Amino acid sequence: MKKQLIMLRVNGESCELAVEPQRTLLEALREDLGLTGAKEACGTGECGACTVLIDGKPILSCLTLAIEAQGKEITTIEGLAQGSELHPLQKAFIQHGAIQCGYCASGMILNAKSILDETLKPTRDEILKGLEGNLCRCTGYNKILEAIMAASMGKD
């Protein structure tokens, strides 16, 4: 199968790359663009480690074709910090010890960002429901929840 030239908008920048149709967005981000924040764990859409935002909504990049992500605004964990200033959620995750092995962290933070963007002050239950698709194998859910609650309090 011939490669196709596609244009992706990632973290505000346009990137041109050549991909075969079966290439997933996750593979394109990690292997073609060097953005290794999104992770592959289950590969079948159950764990959420590959979560990125498309037009602000969390999706599974391991089940999305790179060619179908054209013309959309893609946000990865690498795009959250403003220069050297970390995003409030990133700071909160560090402050609350919400990162152990870090494998789930980029998906957790991006999904949390979309939850906070949609709901100004989400309840504990709303956050838990929102995070149902992000698994943490170190069982750090309490600290993750605390970090997100803290970040939601900190914003006005």
Add this chain to the structure above:
Amino acid sequence: MRIPKFEYFRPSSIEEGCSLLYKHKPEAKILAGGTDLFVKMKKKEVFPKVIISLKGIQKLDRIEWDDRGGLKIGPLVTHEALVSHPIVKGKFDFLSEACLKIGTRQVRNMGTLVGNLCNASPSSDASAPLLVLETKLKLVDLYGERVVPLEDFFVGPFQTVLDSQEIVAEVQIPNPPRFSAGSYEYIHKASSVGESLVGVAVFLRMDPKDATCREARIGLSSVAPTPIRAKAAERVLKEKKLGEKIIREAAEVASDEIQPRSRPWYRREMTKVLVERAILRAMEKIR
């Protein structure tokens, strides 16, 4: 895990999609959300050589509603769109609730209702509410179209009447009549994606004068080879005043209509509990 190679087409109209499908069947698959198809391809359960994506066709992600025609849902409408749509939330609230139960936040943002129906899992959450809403599907191919009631669409686990050259172009749901309401109750397995163990939807229409049940529909998922209607149980309720005894009896009869493949005792008992609960909830909404 990699997706095996395939040839990719992106038609710009349903007609073009149908002709591509006709040309490449039976090796072609339609792509909507991809949350079922790509998992099956990665697990090497299906091997389509050709994928025809609907994403290039305009307006397929629309939800339309009017007084006469009811609700029309396009094949690219995601579960999330149904969860947050004001009219679906208002007039078809229990369908919206069932969609919120599907998968995870990420899956709901990607997966489509039509894709979920075409996958035809016996445990499809939206199916029970759709069955009691008397949903129909518009199927199109190169030669024309046909409209199939959802009840006749499912033929077995992961099997439908959809021909290899047909596309589901629309989900059609009539407006519920006055003095009616529906509800959805479920329990799910303890797994990451929370697949349902039993799903029950109930739709009731009551007589406003004397509170007699004029119409009763019960839809069940996860308890038979396909989502089903529990018609014997429906007959128990029809033209009756709904009290404890009748509701219990209907729940009992519904639990005899199921054909669970695994954990039959537990599924039967839970069917009783959930049918009873769903009837009571629907009644409360009508009051």
